[in-house]
Amino acid sequence: MTGLATLLVLADGRLPAGGHAHSGGLEAAVSSGRLRDLAGLSGFLRGRLATTGRITAAFAAAACVAARTVRAADADADADADAGHDDALDRHRLDALDEGLDARTPSPALRRASRVQGRALLRAGRAIWSVDPAQRDRHHPVALGIVAAAAGLPPAEAAVAGAYGTVSGPASAAVRLLGLDPYGVHSLLAELAGECDRLAALAAARAGDPIDLLPADSAPLLEIGAEVHANWEVRLFAS
Amino acid sequence: MRPDPQVQNGTGSHDHGTGPHEHAVDEVPHTHPDPGVDPHAPLTSPVPGTTRPVRVGIGGPVGSGKTALVAALCRALGDELRLAVVTNDIYTTEDADFLLRNGVLPADRIRAVETGCCPHTAIRDDISANLDAVEDLEVSLGPLDLVLVESGGDNLTATFSRGLVDHQIFVVDVAGGDKVPRKGGPGVTSADLLVINKTDLAPLVGADLSVMARDSAARRGDLPTVFLSLVDDPVAGMVADWVRGLLPARTDRRGGPAKLVP
Numbered sequence: 001m002t003g004l005a006t007l008l009v010l011a012d013g014r015l016p017a018g019g020h021a022h023s024g025g026l027e028a029a030v031s032s033g034r035l036r037d038l039a040g041l042s043g044f045l046r047g048r049l050a051t052t053g054r055i056t057a058a059f060a061a062a063a064c065v066a067a068r069t070v071r072a073a074d075a076d077a078d079a080d081a082d083a084g085h086d087d088a089l090d091r092h093r094l095d096a097l098d099e100g101l102d103a104r105t106p107s108p109a110l111r112r113a114s115r116v117q118g119r120a121l122l123r124a125g126r127a128i129w130s131v132d133p134a135q136r137d138r139h140h141p142v143a144l145g146i147v148a149a150a151a152g153l154p155p156a157e158a159a160v161a162g163a164y165g166t167v168s169g170p171a172s173a174a175v176r177l178l179g180l181d182p183y184g185v186h187s188l189l190a191e192l193a194g195e196c197d198r199l200a201a202l203a204a205a206r207a208g209d210p211i212d213l214l215p216a217d218s219a220p221l222l223e224i225g226a227e228v229h230a231n232w233e234v235r236l237f238a239s
Numbered sequence: 240m241r242p243d244p245q246v247q248n249g250t251g252s253h254d255h256g257t258g259p260h261e262h263a264v265d266e267v268p269h270t271h272p273d274p275g276v277d278p279h280a281p282l283t284s285p286v287p288g289t290t291r292p293v294r295v296g297i298g299g300p301v302g303s304g305k306t307a308l309v310a311a312l313c314r315a316l317g318d319e320l321r322l323a324v325v326t327n328d329i330y331t332t333e334d335a336d337f338l339l340r341n342g343v344l345p346a347d348r349i350r351a352v353e354t355g356c357c358p359h360t361a362i363r364d365d366i367s368a369n370l371d372a373v374e375d376l377e378v379s380l381g382p383l384d385l386v387l388v389e390s391g392g393d394n395l396t397a398t399f400s401r402g403l404v405d406h407q408i409f410v411v412d413v414a415g416g417d418k419v420p421r422k423g424g425p426g427v428t429s430a431d432l433l434v435i436n437k438t439d440l441a442p443l444v445g446a447d448l449s450v451m452a453r454d455s456a457a458r459r460g461d462l463p464t465v466f467l468s469l470v471d472d473p474v475a476g477m478v479a480d481w482v483r484g485l486l487p488a489r490t491d492r493r494g495g496p497a498k499l500v501p
C-alpha cells in the first residue's frame with residue numbers, strides 16, 4: 001500500500017540523489033546580476049516552473065505510466081512465463097521520452113546536468129526501491145517517472161515531485177548563495193504549491209500523448225546561462 | 240616546541256599499537272598503527288571471488304595538508320598499486336589540478352566532484368556524485384586496488400559516510416594550534432587514522448606536540464595517531480604503511496575483474 005508518505009520520501013530535498021550540488025541555473029542568474037533578492041528569486045522560480053517545471057512534470061508523468069506498464073508486464077511474465085504480453089512498446093517509450101528531452105534541451109551543459117541527476121536518482125531508486133538495474137542513464141524527469149513507478153506512486157505524484165523539485169532546488173541554492181531569509185524563500189515555495197499541483201494534474205491527464213505533443217516550453221536564458229556557467233573556472237554548483 | 244623526550248616516555252602519553260618502544264631524542268612522538276591488523280570485516284562483493292577497490296577517505300580542515308598527503312601516497316603507492324583519486328573541492332578543481340601539475344598520477348586516474356557549496360554533504364549525506372566518480376574510474380580504468388577520496392576542506396565535524404569509504408583518515412595540522420585534538424569532534428575522535436601534520440611548523444607556532452599526543456590518545460582510545468611532516472617525509476611513510484595494511488593480500492587483489500559499486 002503506497003500513500004502520501006512515500007511521495008514525501010521521494011520529494012524530500014534530503015533524498016541522496018545528487019540534487020544538492022545543482023542550482024537549477026540560479027548561480028548563473030545571480031552572477032549575471034539578474035537575481036539579487038527575494039523579488040528576483042520569485043520571478044526566477046515562476047519562470048522556471050512555467051518552463052522546466054512544466055516539461056519535467058509532463059515527462060515524469062509519461063515515464064511513470066510507461067514504467068508502470070513495463071513493471072506490470074515483468075510481474076506477469078514472472079508469474080506466468082507464457083503470458084506473452086509484449087511490453088516492447090513501453091520500453092521503447094522510455095527511450096523516446098529520453099530523446100524527447102534531448103530535443104527540448106539545446107544546451108549540452110543542461111543535458112549533462114539532467115543525466116547526472118537522473119543517474120544519481122536511479123542509484124537511489126535501486127538502493128531504496130526495486131528499480132531495474134538496467135536503467136542507469138536517463139534524463140532526470142524520466143528517471144523520476146521510473147523511480148516513482150518502482151515506489152508504487154501514480155503519474156500525478158511523479159509529476160508533482162518533478163514540478164516541485166524544479167523550484168525547491170534553486171530555492172535552497174539561493175539560501176546558500178545569497179544568504180536570503182529562509183522564511184521568505186519558503187514563502188515563495190508555498191505560493192507556488194498550487195501551480196505545482198495544477199501542472200501535475202495536467203501532466204497526468206496527458207501522460208499518454210505522443211511525445212511531440214508533450215510540453216516544449218523553453219527558457220533561453222537558462223540555456224545560455226548554463227553554457228556560460230559550465231565554462232567558469234570557479235563555481236559553487238555543478239549546474 | 241619539540242616535546243621533552245623524557246617527559247614523553249615518563250608520562251607514557253602516547254600509545255603504541257605494538258607496545259611501547261624507545262624514541263630517539265629528536266624524534267617526534269607518534270603511535271604505531273599495526274599494518275598487519277585490519278579491524279574491519281572483509282569487503283563484501285556482489286559476485287563471489289571478485290573484489291572492489293578499497294576506498295579510503297581523507298578529510299580534515301581547510302589547508303591541513305589533505306592534498307599534500309594524497310600526493311605523498313600517490314608517490315609511495317602509485318607504482319605498486321592500481322590507484323585512483325577522487326577530489327571534492329568546494330568550488331574549483333584546484334586539488335585535482337595540483338595533483339596533475341605535480342605529476343603524481345596521470346589525468347585519467349583523477350576525478351573532481353563538484354559539491355554545491357556543501358563539501359560535507361557530498362561525502363556524508365548525499366554521496367551519489369562520489370559513487371558515480373568511483374564507478375566511472377572503474378569503468379574507464381578496469382580493476383583498481385585503491386581509491387583515495389579527498390574531502391573538501393571543512394570543519395572538525397565533517398566525516399565520511401560508511402557508504403562511501405571503507406576507512407577514513409582525518410588530517411589536522413599543528414599550525415591550527417595544539418588545542419585541536421582536545422576540541423575533539425567526530426573527525427578527531429572516530430577517524431580510523433588521525434594524522435597530525437606539519438610538525439615542522441610546531442616550533443614556529445608554539446605548538447606542544449606532547450600535548451597533542453596526550454589529547455589525541457585521550458580522545459581516541461586505541462585508534463592510531465601519526466605525527467607527520469610532509470616537508471620532511473614527502474612519501475608519508477607511516478601513513479603509506481597503514482594504507483598497505485588495509486589491502487587484501489596481493490594474490491587476492493590481482494584476482495577477478497573489478498566490481499562496480501551497486
Ligand SMILES: Nc1nc2c(ncn2[C@@H]2O[C@H](COP(=O)(O)OP(=O)(O)OP(=O)(O)O)[C@@H](O)[C@H]2O)c(=O)[nH]1
Nearest residue numbers: 300301302303304305306307392436437468469470
Ligand atoms: N610546512 C609544511 N607545510 C605543509 C605540510 N603539508 C602541507 N603543507 C602545505 O600546506 C598548504 C596546504 O596544503 P594542502 O595539501 O593544499 O591542504 P588541503 O588540506 O588539501 O587544503 P584544502 O583542500 O584547501 O582544504 C600547502 O601550501 C602545502 O604545501 C607540512 O607537513 N609542512
Ligand SMILES: [Mg+2]
Nearest residue numbers: 305306334389
Ligand atoms: Mg586539498
